[in-house]
Amino acid sequence: MSLWMRHHAEDHSSSSGPVCVRALGTLFFGRAHCQQDITTMGYDLYGQALISLNTDIQDAETAWSLSVVKSAMVLELYEMIAFNPASGWLKHAGGVGRLIELRGPWRHQPPEARRLFEATRQLIALESLAKRKRCFLESSEWKTIPWALEPDSKLNIYYLHDILCDIPGLMEDANMLQSSELSPEDFTTHHTVLSENIFSCLKTLYEWRVSWQRQNPDSCWEVLSTELSRSAGTQALFPIVFQFTSLPAATDIALYNAVLLLLLRLGFQVIGPQFDFSLAISSPQDINYGPLIPPGLAPDARSVAIEICKSVDYHLVDDRRGAGAFFLLFPLRVAWQALHPASPEAVWLKSIMSIIADSTGFEISRGLTRNDVIQATD
Structure with a gap:
């Protein structure tokens, strides 16, 4: 349990x-x-927690408080463990987002509020x-104001x-392009703007990757795979996997690859x-990326996905499995x-998702290989 959650329990x-943290802890155990x-006790406590949170939100004195944001974040984690119904985590993520948005970026400048904002963003x-x-x-205000008082904290x-x-x-914007209401002229304009925005975002991502590598040299190398990889299938799909200097380094690269795939x-x-x-990007020639693919040089999306797969062993080693699994859920999806879906790699990934659900309690992991889990309706 994180430090802020321990404090929130009291x-x-x-x-x-207190009741939100008890519900989460009971269900997880x-x-x-x-x-x-x-x-079952965890389910019962969840009902009490929802009623209590709703009461706090309707109270003018507590509705804007950091305590209410924390309670909503706790129930967000609860839904990732319970994963019933499938869209429950989405509703709570949306609820936390709405609370954060209503508070405004300025209320997240104090260190504690900023750290919670960083944790849920x-x-x-x-x-x-x-x-x-x-x-x-x-x-831009949400990307700058929370760190304005301490720029180096970003x-x-x-x-x-x-x-x-x-x-x-x-x-x-991509969905809007498919609208039948767009005239040919409007379609061309929107298509051009969106194409430029995608390239701009990709350029920013590649520049981030270059900067990250300069700050984290020699942070990844190759090792023989562990029993975990072999237990998820009948053959060792990845006999060579990645080792990292730290869990933050591993999760940074996994998230980078996920954003790149999107x-x-x-x-x-x-x-x-x-x-x-x-x-x-025109990638600088003086940077050694080790076994990782340099920005702009991935031959296809599959190779990026395989790079995520090769980080699974490191994320799920026993002493970091809980945190590693949590940060790996989105990249794996x-x-x-x-x-x-019928490829050996996809079948292996599905087995890994089940291993995560069984060993960490994050039941949402088992559902991430369902198409509807990321296609919720309003």
Whole structure:
């Protein structure tokens, strides 16, 4: 349990804090230890937590508080473990996003509020991705104001989150191109603008990757695969896998590859087979990327997905499996989408998703190889 969650369990400034944390902890323990009676208690506590959170939101004194945001974040994690119904996590991600948006970027300048904002920003963006709807986090004020008092506190990974927050808007614009109401002139204009925006976003992503490598040299190397890879299939699909200097380094690269896959898919969808994603950057020659693919040089989307697959062993080693699995969920989903569903790699990934669900309690992992989980309706 994270430090902020421990504090929230003892926070009585709002009524929802303790019961939300109890619901999450009870469900997690029941799922992790296959104790159905304890799991059922977690379900019961969840009902109480929803009522309590709703009461806090309707209270003028607590509705804007950081405590209410924390309670909503706790229930967001609860839904990722419960994963019933399938869209539950989306509703809570949207709820957290709405609370954050109503509070405004200035309320997230104090260190504690900023750290919570940083912790939930990716999930808010994923909710918008799932709906293919523009995210309020794409605006410049949400990318600058929370860090304005301490600019150096904005870490490299948060600039990658900036790019992720732009993609839902690109998806919405791509959907608009398919509208029958557009005149040929409007279609041409929108198509040109969107194509330029996709290239611009891809260029920013590649520049981020170059900057990251300069700051993290020699951060990845190849090793023999572990028993985990072989347990997920009848053959060792990846006899050589990646080792990293740290979990943050591994999760940074996995998220970068996931964002890259989303942009490649958009590029081919909007621009077509002539989309040349290598043109977005002239990669510096003085940087050694080790076994990782340099920006702009991936031969295809499949090779990017395979790079994510080769990081699974590192993420899921016992001493970092919980955190590693959590940060790997989204990249694995995007990698699976980039592969043919009947391919050995996709079948292997599906097995890995089940291993994550069984060993960490994140039941949502098992559902990530279903097409409807990321295609929620409003």
